[in-house]
Amino acid sequence: xxxxxxxxxxxxxxxxxxxxxxxxxxxxxxxxxxxxxxxxxxxxxxxxxxxxxxxxxxxxxxxxxxxxxxxxxxxxxxxxxxxxxxxxxxxxxxxxxxxxxxxxxxxxxxxxxxxxxxxxxxxxxxxxxxxxxxxxxxxxxxxxxxxxxxxxxxxxxxxxxxxxxxxxxxxxxxxxxxxxxxxxxxxxxxxxxxxxxxxxxxxxxxxxxxxxxxxxxxxxxxxxxxxxxxxxxxxxxxxxxxxxxxxxxxxxxxxxxxxxxxxxxxxxxxxx
Amino acid sequence: xxxxxxxxxxxxxxxxxxxxxxxxxxxxxxxxxxxxxxxxxxxxxxxxxxxxxxxxxxxxxxxxxxxxxxxxxxxxxxxxxxxxxxxxxxxxxxxxxxxxxxxxxxxxxxxxxxxxxxxxxxxxxxxxxxxxxxxxxxxxxxxxxxxxxxxxxxxxxxxxxxxxxxxxxxxxxxxxxxxxxxxxxxxxxxxxxxxxxxxxxxxxxxxxxxxxxxxxxxxxxxxxxxxxxxxxxxxxxxxxxxxxxxxxxxxxxxxxxxxxxxxxxxxxxxxx
Numbered sequence: 001x002x003x004x005x006x007x008x009x010x011x012x013x014x015x016x017x018x019x020x021x022x023x024x025x026x027x028x029x030x031x032x033x034x035x036x037x038x039x040x041x042x043x044x045x046x047x048x049x050x051x052x053x054x055x056x057x058x059x060x061x062x063x064x065x066x067x068x069x070x071x072x073x074x075x076x077x078x079x080x081x082x083x084x085x086x087x088x089x090x091x092x093x094x095x096x097x098x099x100x101x102x103x104x105x106x107x108x109x110x111x112x113x114x115x116x117x118x119x120x121x122x123x124x125x126x127x128x129x130x131x132x133x134x135x136x137x138x139x140x141x142x143x144x145x146x147x148x149x150x151x152x153x154x155x156x157x158x159x160x161x162x163x164x165x166x167x168x169x170x171x172x173x174x175x176x177x178x179x180x181x182x183x184x185x186x187x188x189x190x191x192x193x194x195x196x197x198x199x200x201x202x203x204x205x206x207x208x209x210x211x212x213x214x215x216x217x218x219x220x221x222x223x224x225x226x227x228x229x230x231x232x233x234x235x236x237x238x239x240x241x242x243x244x245x246x247x248x249x250x251x252x253x254x255x256x257x258x259x260x261x262x263x264x265x266x267x268x269x270x271x272x
Numbered sequence: 273x274x275x276x277x278x279x280x281x282x283x284x285x286x287x288x289x290x291x292x293x294x295x296x297x298x299x300x301x302x303x304x305x306x307x308x309x310x311x312x313x314x315x316x317x318x319x320x321x322x323x324x325x326x327x328x329x330x331x332x333x334x335x336x337x338x339x340x341x342x343x344x345x346x347x348x349x350x351x352x353x354x355x356x357x358x359x360x361x362x363x364x365x366x367x368x369x370x371x372x373x374x375x376x377x378x379x380x381x382x383x384x385x386x387x388x389x390x391x392x393x394x395x396x397x398x399x400x401x402x403x404x405x406x407x408x409x410x411x412x413x414x415x416x417x418x419x420x421x422x423x424x425x426x427x428x429x430x431x432x433x434x435x436x437x438x439x440x441x442x443x444x445x446x447x448x449x450x451x452x453x454x455x456x457x458x459x460x461x462x463x464x465x466x467x468x469x470x471x472x473x474x475x476x477x478x479x480x481x482x483x484x485x486x487x488x489x490x491x492x493x494x495x496x497x498x499x500x501x502x503x504x505x506x507x508x509x510x511x512x513x514x515x516x517x518x519x520x521x522x523x524x525x526x527x528x529x530x531x532x533x534x535x536x537x538x539x540x541x542x543x544x
Contacts, residue, residue: 002302003282003303003304003526004282005281005305006282006283006304006308007283007305009279009280010277010278010280011278011279025365026300026301026302026364027298027299028298028300028379029275029276029293030275030298031275032275032278092298093297107300145277
């Protein structure tokens with residue numbers, strides 16, 4: 001019987017403790033703010049026949065798809081990001097995609113795992129949000145207890161067949177002064193989407209209505225604030241859906257893999 | 273997206289917050305110590321044809337099976353214990369029993385629910401453990417972060433066919449002085465198993481080896497301590513397994529229904 005201790009908040013869990021709770025089937029929650037201080041990652045799992053094309057898609061589109069680790073075929077222990085972890089069980093919830101449709105939302109994909117699966121871990125903006133908060137830049141959706149608003153843009157990714165699709169961005173409203181600081185702070189974290197792709201005019205990205213995000217929740221934009229847009233980890237999921245592969249597995253959005261990598265370790269001395 | 277806030281410990285959740293997390297599929301953990309101060313309950317769900325016999329079994333065996341609420345056929349809102357709650361979704365995990373075997377451990381039984389189901393809520397010892405701790409009587413398995421050790425005894429329950437089986441007891445080791453205090457404290461809570469059924473000699477209950485419980489985990493018995501035995505909510509589950517009904521649903525042991533009833537409200541002025 002493994003449970004989150006009654007007097008311990010999720011923020012105070014170590015990555016190992018959090019992964020054990022997921023593995024035991026005791027925790028299947030979104031992970032924003034959990035195991036504070038450690039990088040979280042997007043998961044993509046594909047049959048090996050598509051792995052090479054997907055790796056090239058990521059490398060051709062590094063802002064939305066920053067690769068943290070690619071595992072050998074069949075492997076489920078991410079020895080670089082979290083030695084001892086098991087990617088089949090240690091996320092709170094998964095999506096199983098068949099032919100471009102989500103057919104299952106399990107908490108354990110061990111029964112589906114195949115020796116020809118290749119797992120990819122991709123950086124997640126929770127790390128740069130931590131850096132923004134730490135330096136006093138407000139993160140609106142966290143303040144409002146919501147999921148970050150995300151939008152499809154009219155900018156296509158560099159296509160590597162069968163993978164193609166629009167760049168998806170997340171949006172955080174900031175004052176022009178904070179937007180400038182945020183751009184500087186996040187540029188130092190290229191492994192988790194880096195600096196913004198645009199600030200100011202949604203129409204420049206082909207986005208019509210900021211109050212109706214394609215994913216996540218709308219947030220308040222205060223007078224004098226401008227929308228700031230970052231490349232988003234939903235981009236690779238859109239590309240996988242568009243490829244209509246017979247089978248793929250991802251994390252359930254927001255329900256990330258928590259690595260052993262301190263956020264701070266992802267800061268680069270000479271940013272992008 | 274519903275998640276346990278990063279900075280809130282499970283003990284500090286309200287019962288409504290905890291049930292919403294279960295309903296959203298975000299929390300499927302054992303509940304000991306969660307939503308501190310509120311009574312938790314065992315769940316039994318049976319087709320109406322067996323409901324009357326099971327109610328009589330509980331009334332004939334009130335120490336192991338103290339009924340908190342019996343719902344009308346088909347109903348899933350326990351209006352006495354937790355108005356607005358939904359027994360199909362609001363527990364962290366369930367057991368589905370078919371012909372005396374556990375066949376599924378789902379986190380939501382809505383797809384299985386039938387208009388002829390009758391739900392029973394039965395008191396749980398977590399309430400009297402709260403009372404023991406509050407008065408300074410140590411609870412060993414909580415101190416050791418384990419599940420309480422439970423044992424089948426050689427005492428049969430009063431049988432109401434098809435329901436029959438042994439009395440199951442939980443064991444807590446205490447000094448003789450603490451055992452006396454614990455007996456007094458718990459006798460004031462008849463709706464959650466009340467006072468001990470025996471203290472001292474395991475053989476008097478037909479229990480051979482305290483280091484190998486039938487359910488839960490073994491705990492340390494220190495020199496000078498005696499084992500104290502209370503009637504246990506696993507008793508009705510054993511009776512349901514023994515009855516080999518085609519279909520029944522219970523909570524997964526330790527994964528209880530959290531009610532809106534303050535523990536304190538279950539204290540009786542004139543105990544048993």
